[in-house]
Amino acid sequence: LPHIDVAIVGEPTGMQPATAERGLLVLDCKSIGKAGHAARNEGVNAIYKAIEDINWFQNYQFPKTSEELGAVKMTVTGINAGTLHNVVPAECSFMVDIRINDCYTNRDIYSVVCESVKSEVKARSFRHNSSHISKEHPIVKRCITLGLKPFGSPTTSNQTAMEFPSLKLGPGESSRSHTANEYIEISEIDNAIKTYIKILNLLLGIKISDAQCGFKGFDGEQGRKLFSLCTTDGFAFDLEVILIAQRMGIGIYEMPATIINHRDSKVNLIKDAPKMLIEAFAIKKRVKNMEI
Numbered sequence: 001l002p003h004i005d006v007a008i009v010g011e012p013t014g015m016q017p018a019t020a021e022r023g024l025l026v027l028d029c030k031s032i033g034k035a036g037h038a039a040r041n042e043g044v045n046a047i048y049k050a051i052e053d054i055n056w057f058q059n060y061q062f063p064k065t066s067e068e069l070g071a072v073k074m075t076v077t078g079i080n081a082g083t084l085h086n087v088v089p090a091e092c093s094f095m096v097d098i099r100i101n102d103c104y105t106n107r108d109i110y111s112v113v114c115e116s117v118k119s120e121v122k123a124r125s126f127r128h129n130s131s132h133i134s135k136e137h138p139i140v141k142r143c144i145t146l147g148l149k150p151f152g153s154p155t156t157s158n159q160t161a162m163e164f165p166s167l168k169l170g171p172g173e174s175s176r177s178h179t180a181n182e183y184i185e186i187s188e189i190d191n192a193i194k195t196y197i198k199i200l201n202l203l204l205g206i207k208i209s210d211a212q213c214g215f216k217g218f219d220g221e222q223g224r225k226l227f228s229l230c231t232t233d234g235f236a237f238d239l240e241v242i243l244i245a246q247r248m249g250i251g252i253y254e255m256p257a258t259i260i261n262h263r264d265s266k267v268n269l270i271k272d273a274p275k276m277l278i279e280a281f282a283i284k285k286r287v288k289n290m291e292i
Contacts, residue, residue, distance in 0.1 A: 012172030043088035064103035068152030
């Protein structure tokens with residue numbers, strides 16, 4: 001991939017911009033006891049030892065609280081011990097889901113846990129740290145201009161693997177995720193497309209409502225000059241033409257028109273949208289430095 005200035009992660013957010021999201025740290029913990037017969041006063045019950053640590057996870061509060069993401073949240077989500085009713089278990093395993101705010105790294109949290117509990121603790125991964133983008137970033141400002149409301153997301157996405165500025169903004173509601181019948185309304189997708197276009201137009205400095213409208217008319221002489229300066233032959237050529245026209249000071253006017261479409265669109269949103277976004281920012285930079 002070329003250099004990436006900013007990314008939009010299309011996870012469901014109700015089309016409100018998540019400018020921060022919690023990190024994720026999953027821990028596998030094991031308390032060690034000693035096996036013995038349940039009828040006699042033998043052994044050391046690993047379950048009882050685990051309960052002490054589970055109580056710590058339930059009650060401990062990390063001191064730093066994030067303005068957008070709140071406090072670190074720890075939840076014990078599974079436990080396993082023993083197979084026979086008459087044997088004191090020698091081991092008790094449990095797992096912990098920790099959602100981390102932007103005040104800590106995953107390794108910060110892991111260190112505190114290891115110092116505080118008696119069980120053996122292993123982290124499945126340290127990769128999924130929390131993420132954050134400044135509200136002063138141009139893309140966040142454009143979202144606010146459109147009346148969207150930034151918030152901190154409690155869930156984690158592949159945004160954690162991105163080493164460049166990003167925010168989460170997508171159609172659908174997060175509460176529907178990972179349910180038996182998760183879905184997105186067609187109207188939500190339609191609204192998302194319009195919102196993405198508005199954000200892109202604002203970022204590129206395009207001063208018309210729909211740069212991707214396929215119905216455009218040109219004055220013959222000015223049209224020939226515009227297209228002689230274009231280098232793009234993909235779906236993003238509309239953006240290049242409009243940006244060059246604005247750079248040249250050519251007037252652009254919008255008027256209503258009724259279009260009857262006799263064929264399906266050849267645009268694949270999933271496949272083509274990322275290419276168009278990358279190409280759009282490259283076009284903006286190229287037109288800005290163009291000698292006209």
